[in-house]
Amino acid sequence: MLQQMKLDFEIVPSDAPEVFDDYLSPLELCQLNAHRKARAVAKKIPDALVLAADTLVFVDHQIFGKPPDLAQAKRMLLQLQGRTHQVVTGVSLIHLRPHHERIFAASTDVVFRSLTPEQIDEYLAKVNPLDKAGAYAIQEHGELVISEISGSFSNVVGLPMEQLQSELESWPAD
Numbered sequence: 001m002l003q004q005m006k007l008d009f010e011i012v013p014s015d016a017p018e019v020f021d022d023y024l025s026p027l028e029l030c031q032l033n034a035h036r037k038a039r040a041v042a043k044k045i046p047d048a049l050v051l052a053a054d055t056l057v058f059v060d061h062q063i064f065g066k067p068p069d070l071a072q073a074k075r076m077l078l079q080l081q082g083r084t085h086q087v088v089t090g091v092s093l094i095h096l097r098p099h100h101e102r103i104f105a106a107s108t109d110v111v112f113r114s115l116t117p118e119q120i121d122e123y124l125a126k127v128n129p130l131d132k133a134g135a136y137a138i139q140e141h142g143e144l145v146i147s148e149i150s151g152s153f154s155n156v157v158g159l160p161m162e163q164l165q166s167e168l169e170s171w172p173a174d
Contacts, residue, residue, distance in 0.1 A: 017036075018036075057086070087133070
């Protein structure tokens with residue numbers, strides 16, 4: 001997605017552990033984890049603008065992160081099927097040397113199709129759900145599980161590009 005924006009970038013994994021806190025809303029949790037990831041990388045390269053994001057899926061105050069195995073992935077999809085849930089992505093931009101920081105979040109409503117266990121098995125045979133919050137990817141056979149969305153498509157992929165573009169356009173020149 002960053003290539004589509006014609007940005008020059010390098011991927012630097014963050015070693016910041018993700019935090020889960022029952023007292024924080026999903027929006028606050030995603031923003032906090034994105035900020036922790038960005039800050040850990042920015043400390044290593046303080047002269048670079050660092051972008052980090054964290055995405056969670058939630059329904060009825062239950063958070064769905066990345067499933068640890070296929071059995072948990074199937075349980076997640078069974079809970080999501082036939083329902084509307086939210087995908088929240090927190091984004092943090094940090095340029096440490098000039099002390100510029102921005103943190104924001106986006107939320108998108110996603111409506112899942114009513115699915116049988118067999119349809120879920122078929123979907124899981126086509127997609128690796130273990131590295132995806134909520135055990136699904138809208139960009140990988142999403143039409144099999146999703147009937148509609150309300151909000152940013154790219155947010156469901158994992159980065160709200162419209163909001164990111166706006167933030168980068170107003171980013172201070174150094």
